[in-house]
Amino acid sequence: xxxxxxxxxxxxxxxxxxxxxxxxxxxxxxxxxxxxxxxxxxxxxxxxxxxxxxxxxxxxxxxxxxxxxxxxxxxxxxxxxxxxxxxxxxxxxxxxxxxxxxxxxxxxxxxxxxxxxxxxxxxxxxxxxxxxxxxxxxxxxxxxxxxxxxxxxxxxxxxxxxxx
Numbered sequence: 094x095x096x097x098x099x100x101x102x103x104x105x106x107x108x109x110x111x112x113x114x115x116x117x118x119x120x121x122x123x124x125x126x127x128x129x130x131x132x133x134x135x136x137x138x139x140x141x142x143x144x145x146x147x148x149x150x151x152x153x154x155x156x157x158x159x160x161x162x163x164x165x166x167x168x169x170x171x172x173x174x175x176x177x178x179x180x181x182x183x184x185x186x187x188x189x190x191x192x193x194x195x196x197x198x199x200x201x202x203x204x205x206x207x208x209x210x211x212x213x214x215x216x217x218x219x220x221x222x223x224x225x226x227x228x229x230x231x232x233x234x235x236x237x238x239x240x241x242x243x244x245x246x247x248x249x250x251x252x253x254x255x256x257x
Contacts, residue, residue: 116136128151131147131170133145133170143163144163164185168182169213169217169218171213176192176205176206178206178209190203211232214236
């Protein structure tokens with residue numbers, strides 16, 4: 094009887110977790126001048142998982158992206174002045190690419206910030222010329238887990254660095 098109550102209590106708490114929205118930060122990047130903070134967050138539930146990107150600055154908190162059915166496999170951001178560019182491999186929801194200007198408080202064209210983000214991923218993860226060649230020269234493709242069950246360096250290094 095006591096075991097049955099324990100099992101019911103755990104089940105009830107698990108179900109309640111889906112109704113209480115709690116977001117966990119899986120990756121964050123602070124602006125070099127400390128004028129902004131980008132956070133990649135996940136919310137997990139029994140039937141759904143969601144992802145959002147939040148930027149905090151002097152004006153408050155801004156949600157710059159949100160999508161359901163996402164699981165973070167890799168995330169990286171780069172700051173160029175007041176603009177943060179972020180790339181996330183969301184596995185089921187595919188690649189997420191977004192750029193935000195904390196000074197103007199608005200989404201900006203990702204492609205204008207992409208070259209610096211690409212260079213930052215290559216530098217931070219020491220992506221080799223051979224790895225880039227194997228991925229058609231596309232570092233975002235290198236960073237995207239194909240979901241084939243095979244070891245994947247980008248995913249494994251992200252997990253080692255950020256506990257994912």
